[in-house]
Amino acid sequence: MAKSKPVFRCSACSHEVAKWVGKCPDCGEWGTVDEVVVAATPAGTPARRAMLPSTAAAPISAVDSRVTQAKSTGVSELDRVLGGGIVAGSVVLLSGEPGVGKSTLLLEVAHQWAAKRDERSLYVTAEESAGQVRLRADRTSAVHDRVYLAAESDLSIVLGHVEQVRPTLLVVDSVQTMLAPDVDGVTGGVTQVRAVTSALTTLAKTTGIAVLLVGHVTKDGHVAGPRTLEHLVDVVLQFEGDKNSTLRMVRGIKNRFGSADEVGCFELHEDGIACVDDPSGLFLHHRTDAPPGTAVTVAMDGKRPLVSEVQGLTVKTEIPQPRRAVSGLDYNRVSMVLAVLQSRGRVFLGKHDVYAATVGGMRLLEPSADLAIALAIASAESEVPIPAGWVIIGEVGLAGEVRKVTGLSRRLAEAERLGFTTALVPPDLKPTRSTMKVHEVTDLRSALRIAGLRRLRAVSSDTAAPDPAFAE
Template identity: 70%
Template sequence: MAKLKSSFRCSSCQCTVPKWVGRCPECGSWGSMDEAPVVAAVASRPGASLAKAGAGAVLPSTPATPITRIDSTSTRAKPTGIDELDRVLGGGVVPGSVVLLAGEPGVGKSTLLLEVVHQWARRGPDDRSLYVTGEESAGQVRLRADRTGAVHERVYLAAESDLATILGHVEQVRPTLLIVDSVQTMLAADVDGVVGGVTQVKAVTSALTSLAKASGVPVLLIGHVTKDGAVAGPRSLEHLVDVVLHFEGDKHSTLRMVRGVKNRFGAADEVGCFELREDGIAGISDPSGLFLHHRAEAVPGTAVTVMMDGKRPLLGEVQALVAATSMPAPRRAVSGLDSARVAMVLAVLDRRCGVPIAKNDVYAATVGGMRMTEPSADLALALAVASAVRDKPVPDGLVILGEVGLAGEVRRVPGVGRRLAEAHRLGFGRAIVPLDSGAAPKGMRVTEVGNLGAAIASLR
């Protein structure tokens, strides 16, 4: 017999919950939950068979297969031709996968994926790529392709925003790679809601995901972000796709980074580095040089450290300037560093090490627009400030690693071996690290310190 149950469905995003709530847990809309009766088939008696209990069951078209008999060779990643992007993807795009690339306006998302379709088309005569844009005309995309050198006869363009028409283009072109720019501009005519709304974005993504799984064509989606940096649209958007990448960059710098957030086929913490140029975008296989300033002679107030961005070690330079002030409240200006950690390090220097900075202005910054939020940069910042106060430069060829605690102790950081190996490869011959940090590369002189005072003394 049938038992009548009730659930509640959001009118905005179709999210279903068993009990009424005032605010939708999926899209955050208030007062959008409506009651939706559900008829559930149940067994008429405790001993009823499974066939009777599941009266609505349908025989599957493809039977379940033991995992040992499934061939995985057809789903191996295919390189895109852009090494830095392949690094983040885990070797390339997997057939039938859906990748979401999100980033702020103007950061270079369209330029990057236009280069992807160009490199993909160059693979061979059977590799056609289809670039669908809902934000520009085909002529505008061609202008950018001319500027970046991404013109190829097997790159197909379609300026379209209707989902059904896009599926028709796919049926006609038969591409082996599909780019949709962007998912927030696409419209599913048979679904209620405005373009870019929660319902539309979810419906379009679901349809494109079904297309990818059924045809084996990898789909790359461009997504917008909110002012907080999160992917615009329902949270389920990130659950529907296989890979989520964030494209980041400072508008004052040409450096761009693709950062993995979710990856079902590889590590989710990889980072790819790119440089945005007049003639397009290019990968940077060795980006550490962008974050170091090469000068003829040493200058007080500078120190070099090694950050781990995902699994990639990056050398960066911290600069500090300490100046006298006549103001009752000294200024603390920070750029590229965590202001809370800077304030903590300055307090430890003043209280534990007697470095006189309480009545001075302190300016701290990184070189090249690098963001240093990792605690391993604490010791480099502290020694840069101490160097600025003493007006004595940190020795050349020295790299500094360590987290500083409130008691003035220097704590170990993960991945010291990889960090020191990268520094040694770039010509650094000496390092200051926390105690018990492990073996150092051959030829590198390492000084282990247990507290901040010992680290400052080791500079003399």
């Protein structure tokens, strides 16, 4: 006779332990270990029996691929990240910090879905009242007769609304505030979030309704709730943005229907959210004569090349430990570039405060911006501007060598499209099709020389002599 035995299992990583613990010994998460009951045979092995499948297995050649064709949401930048649009019966999780604009974006999606398609969309909010959502819709011009609104937090009532409205698109804001009445646990807890997501996923797969879920994030930037939440859905998107900037970005984290390395750009205004088809202009400060301390590079955000501006500033100081301030860049990466610039480039900054930043709210974290950072700081120190129309790309190693980067041809094509005429790049074995004048450099000192920064002096002390390598 089969008996049941208690097992303590982590809801984040499914690790099992013999007794309850507050912290999972495998993944390190707190409060995720729950007691579950597993049916077992007298011998101790889990009980299993064969069941007749509801749908017979079919040859893969007989499966209709048209059922997974994407439908446009009406928001071009979101379609880019989703891989052309949203698939019927799929579940998309959009996560982000509070106030970043998740609700505004999905309300616009619901409006465009109803306006450009003869189909209904249902927007369910469990965080706001119907009047608050209507005020936002008036402000963003997202009012349409085929957009239905329900302010409910009970999952069973929401399913009733779905049966009455019969929409093809369902937006739930948010999954952490929904409550499954037949499941134990508090709202937003591990058990409730998993039960609500499982029910909505089953609804999407059985009815073909596309479901968009809003998800909260923790202080570390991860999706709040159990780790299995990301496994239950088909697509996971991360909505990012600085509250001090209008720029917003949607990044693909997981996508079962397309690429997961795309990024969409938006601008959030008082009257709504708008797609930015050409975001490179947001990250450039257009001036005919760039001042010293300014360099332009091309970063790859997913598959998208973005032309960005890096600025550097050096100020003499008398304090024993000069300040290093960074904005929009990796602090550790900038510290390494400064060390290489001093050791290999003979540009001493021991008695200078150094500031490095990006323009327009752009975040540059990839190593391809190393050379631009180094030349921007060297330009600020020497007060010699980098020639106008130059774009600088390359990773700098600890030995001062300039390493090649991926997607160089695409980066140069984007820079050429925006009117840049000269590029300073690492050696590349593949020939580029760009008509720009390309200078290939192998080390940092060669890059400083070609950029016209020969008036740099090695200032290890106030009376240091000029470096012969940079003599006029």
